[in-house]
Amino acid sequence: MLLEKYKDEIEQIISRYPVRRSALLPLLNLAQREEGYVSETAMKEIARILRLTPPQVYEVVTFYTLLSLKPIGKFHVQVCRSLMCALVGSDTLLGWLQTRLGIRPGETTPDCLFTLSTVECLASCGTGPMMQINDDYYERLTEDKVDRILADLKRDGTSPLKSGPFMVPELKRAHG
């Protein structure tokens, strides 16, 4: 139950808005972070907390692409397929990921580790091709880099190849 576990956080969120309903997206984000997807139980609970009807919650969940109604893999691999990334090879990247993971977009590996998706522009167009895995961005991808990222994730659950604070072009260091 969200309310038991995150009572203070939830109250704090609600207090930011003059209208309770505004806390809907923040609470749905919280629910998804907790369970990896937005379950029916969570939607009903959020409806109760915000004094909405369950359909009012459901219709919002179905509108936003980041909210998922189904459980997905531990690592959600999302490849940008919009034009600017496509110009610099996102198709090849997607093909490589499909071979490596053995699944197509929309599918999850049998061990429930990876779900592959294609998404629209993630504001990394100057550093494509790129993908987002859970919260992290991975940019300027090559086949070799993808392999290292997948191996890191399997082994450590995280990869040092993820992007830090964004800056492109990078600063040239004073002397090489």
Place this chain on the structure above:
Amino acid sequence: MPQYEKILLKNMETSGYTGSLADYEHAGGYQALRKVLGKIAPAEVTELVKKSGLRGRGGAGFPTGVKWGFLPKEYQGPKYLCCNADESEPGTFKDRQLMERDPHQMLEGILIACYAIGAETAYIYIRGEFALGARIVERALTEARAAGYIGRNILGTGVTIEIWLHRGAGAYICGEETALLESVEGKRGLPRVKPPFPATHGLYNKPTVVNNVETLANLPYIITRGPEWFASIGSPPKSTGTRIFCVSGHVKLPGNYEVPMGMTFRELIYEHAGGMRSDKPLKAIIPGGASAAFFTEQHLDVKMDFESVAQAGSMLGSGGVTVMEEGTNMVWAALKLMEFFNHESCGKCSPCREGSPWLVQTMRRIVAKRGRMEDLETLTDLCKNIAGRTVCAFGDAEVAPIMSTLLHWRHEYEELIREAEVTHPKELAMAAVRH
């Protein structure tokens, strides 16, 4: 290459700059806030911004001070400011850098704007995918609150301003200002019919201003260095200041370049972004994000200010400049963007909801070499029936790639179709897909 003074990227390009409160203050941060709070009347701040000529960097280029001036003056109840950090326009990646590298600059801008319009609450609507950005902005908010720049009685002046971060959840349309307001209200992000405009009926039906991250980030400098200084940069009087152009595509050095408005595409692409990545010549430019009509190499000497780009038949939009080399198929490129728009149509109005899948189907058929000459008429017809007939400006945006590629590269469409007629004669053709 001439050097230009940067405004917004200056701090972050100083070596060792981390974007922390201490670094920002060291670079002169929050001095503008100290200068205005309780010392310059709010209406006067608005006048300063009008005088600077600052125009919105989110897409439409509306004069910022004028927009603020639309708020009802005698109104006593709550007013709101929303900072549009939804940055989802394909080709655009400047707000992400502004937030991840120098979050306080944006916060100071928000505070100044709130003071000018008399808002005590601001929401930063940041796109859901920016998890790192959200963490960095949250940290900056905590620092600024602890230092007394945000909250009750800021710096002892009696002014109260609260700023909250509101994370989106994946929907391009929530960058449209009224959809953004719906989204903050906890609803599906469906744009509202305008009028009434947010200035009078905005968030919770209260007077509201929506401004882009880059727009707001300019405010501290307009205050500290004066509107005359700002108005002297770029192409005065209509396009003042710098812009951060996000260069992507087939160039050697893609990236964010902050330059005075009025520079030519040629200078930006060949001198700043390093020119073409290979020996293939330039074929096409998208001058202002996915919603802007395509340009050809003929347009390289167009000046990058609002007026010149509009006069040449496109728009400066969000500042996303995408460069394509010879050999890129323009029908394919337009299809890629159309697929984006089709994915993102919110479905509120029928021309856009029904027209976009139809456009995608027709484009896909042509690219797959199964098209017919009649398809070109269908495309034109559909585009004409979408543009100008929708609830929000998305309708005009989605037809721009197809209309402009048809204008400049109609022969590429025709070649694909002629090939189709040879490889797939009419007797064998699939029944035309009717939507």
